[in-house]
Amino acid sequence: MRTTYRMRAGRFLGVLAAGLILLGVAAIAWAISLPDAVVAVFLALGGLVALAGLWILLRPPVLLRLGEDQIEVRGVKTDWTDITEVGRVETTHGEAVVLRTKHKDGSILIPVRWLAPDRDQQLATELRERLNKAHGYTIWDGTAGPDADRAE
Numbered sequence: 001m002r003t004t005y006r007m008r009a010g011r012f013l014g015v016l017a018a019g020l021i022l023l024g025v026a027a028i029a030w031a032i033s034l035p036d037a038v039v040a041v042f043l044a045l046g047g048l049v050a051l052a053g054l055w056i057l058l059r060p061p062v063l064l065r066l067g068e069d070q071i072e073v074r075g076v077k078t079d080w081t082d083i084t085e086v087g088r089v090e091t092t093h094g095e096a097v098v099l100r101t102k103h104k105d106g107s108i109l110i111p112v113r114w115l116a117p118d119r120d121q122q123l124a125t126e127l128r129e130r131l132n133k134a135h136g137y138t139i140w141d142g143t144a145g146p147d148a149d150r151a152e
Contacts, residue, residue: 003066003126007114012056019050063114066126069134071099073108080134082106086127097123 026042065072070079078101085100091109097120099108112120131137 001068004062005064005066005115005119005123006060007063008116009057009060011114012053012060014053015056016050016053019046019048019053022046022049060116064110066130071130073099073110076108078103078106078108080130083131083134086131088112097127099127 022042023046026039026046029042030039063074070077071083072078078099082101082103083099084102087098087100089096089098089109091111093111093113095112097110097112099110100106101108110123115123
């Protein structure tokens, strides 16, 4: 099963705002009787930017994908078995989830502020479950094994 985490849509509100500003400039250019070519350029550019802003707000970019065998963070793919440690760190941009890997300079940061609201706990739970599965760990239920299974 594959899980996709997208960036928080509010991060891209400025794209829509820029498009609306360009449309406003087109309206002002029309109101003060600038040449039709100038109005058309601002109108077309503002319309395209506003449409792009709406598209990004409705379907934000993918931040990470969790697959059965690997994790993909902003286009960088890593096998689950290559991840040695997961933790939280404080960065200059706020809190982030860090995935330390076996590769040289292999730390992958996932800024928590980039996630949609209330998705960080779900991400932490899913990361733990998938890493446990990849490394063959099981959660001990507190019961003893069969009598024939003696510890050495």
